[in-house]
Amino acid sequence: MGLLAGENKAEVVPEPAERVVLKKFHTARYLHTLKDAAEGKFEPDALGMGIGTPDCPVFSGMYDYSAWACGATLTGANLILSGQVDAAFNPSGGLHHAMPERAAGFCYMNDVALACTVLAEAGKRVLYLDVDVHHGDGVVYAFYDRSDVMTISFHETGKMLFPGTGFEDEIGAGQSKGYCVNVPLPIGTYDEAYMKAFNAIAAPLIKAFEPDVFVFELGADALAGDPLAHLHLTNNVYADIISTLRGFDKPILATGGGGYHIGNTVRAWALAWTILAGGEDKHDMSIGVGGVISESTEWQGGLRDRMLVVSKQQQEFVTSAIDTTIEKIKNAVFPIHSL
Numbered sequence: 001m002g003l004l005a006g007e008n009k010a011e012v013v014p015e016p017a018e019r020v021v022l023k024k025f026h027t028a029r030y031l032h033t034l035k036d037a038a039e040g041k042f043e044p045d046a047l048g049m050g051i052g053t054p055d056c057p058v059f060s061g062m063y064d065y066s067a068w069a070c071g072a073t074l075t076g077a078n079l080i081l082s083g084q085v086d087a088a089f090n091p092s093g094g095l096h097h098a099m100p101e102r103a104a105g106f107c108y109m110n111d112v113a114l115a116c117t118v119l120a121e122a123g124k125r126v127l128y129l130d131v132d133v134h135h136g137d138g139v140v141y142a143f144y145d146r147s148d149v150m151t152i153s154f155h156e157t158g159k160m161l162f163p164g165t166g167f168e169d170e171i172g173a174g175q176s177k178g179y180c181v182n183v184p185l186p187i188g189t190y191d192e193a194y195m196k197a198f199n200a201i202a203a204p205l206i207k208a209f210e211p212d213v214f215v216f217e218l219g220a221d222a223l224a225g226d227p228l229a230h231l232h233l234t235n236n237v238y239a240d241i242i243s244t245l246r247g248f249d250k251p252i253l254a255t256g257g258g259g260y261h262i263g264n265t266v267r268a269w270a271l272a273w274t275i276l277a278g279g280e281d282k283h284d285m286s287i288g289v290g291g292v293i294s295e296s297t298e299w300q301g302g303l304r305d306r307m308l309v310v311s312k313q314q315q316e317f318v319t320s321a322i323d324t325t326i327e328k329i330k331n332a333v334f335p336i337h338s339l
């Protein structure tokens with residue numbers, strides 16, 4: 001589709017993240033154990049670090065793959081810091097579940113936590129926005145006591161889905177209370193309800209925080225048809241959010257994340273990049289069927305998903321849950337920011 005090159009666009013070859021950089025988030029002990037496991041030396045404490053579990057199996061090249069994925073996100077962060085670009089996208093990144101000393105949820109190294117760290121070290125106020133269907137726990141808890149990095153995570157409620165965290169009352173600790181925002185969503189959440197929550201919570205908080213840069217974890221597993229989750233979104237939500245972020249006129253470092261319906265995920269990220277790069281979806285003129293509606297990967301109708309039908313029952317259930325969540329967050333967080 002010509003999205004990787006052209007006026008004001010380029011594909012950049014990343015460098016793998018160096019060990020010294022990885023240690024800004026991960027412990028030396030963990031990195032050592034991970035590298036050993038990748039080379040076939042499985043240490044007894046590896047399992048305790050989540051290495052070799054069903055979600056995070058051992059495979060050769062696992063260390064290098066993770067270091068490359070982190071390196072790509074950090075390459076984007078550095079291009080933004082040097083002022084060379086105002087948007088960068090690493091679809092291989094967004095490994096938000098990795099903890100300092102634990103692999104979790106298909107994530108071995110946390111590129112997004114590292115990027116937020118590097119940007120904050122450069123003196124930037126960082127707004128981390130996570131729209132992956134799973135709670136962005138690894139990043140959220142890394143900055144739980146810091147007010148220079150605000151984290152906002154929209155996700156399917158932890159009552160239904162891994163990792164089981166990210167409720168409205170998790171708002172940060174001590175001086176940073178109010179700089180951690182969690183928006184749990186009910187099953188069946190659809191576009192209009194999602195954007196209602198986004199506009200009611202994220203938009204005013206971003207405005208109040210006045211970030212210098214966005215780190216945007218764009219997992220596509222919140223789309224309808226994803227086999228691992230239960231939300232009911234179309235990719236128009238991602239397009240709308242990116243348009244809103246672009247309106248703040250600050251650099252955006254975007255990454256991929258989850259997304260287990262491959263066809264829908266690829267299309268969502270292609271659309272996201274189109275809009276991030278400042279273009280509109282010009283391929284959207286034909287009328288098509290398929291995509292999220294039929295969960296077909298043989299989509300011929302442009303990048304945007306067609307509207308989904310929402311039943312009255314679904315509408316009532318979702319709206320009532322989301323209204324309660326919005327109220328809880330407004331009460332707990334908004335006064336801290338004089339909103």
Ligand SMILES: [Zn+2]
Pocket residue numbers: 132133134219221257258259
């Ligand atoms: Zn996910």
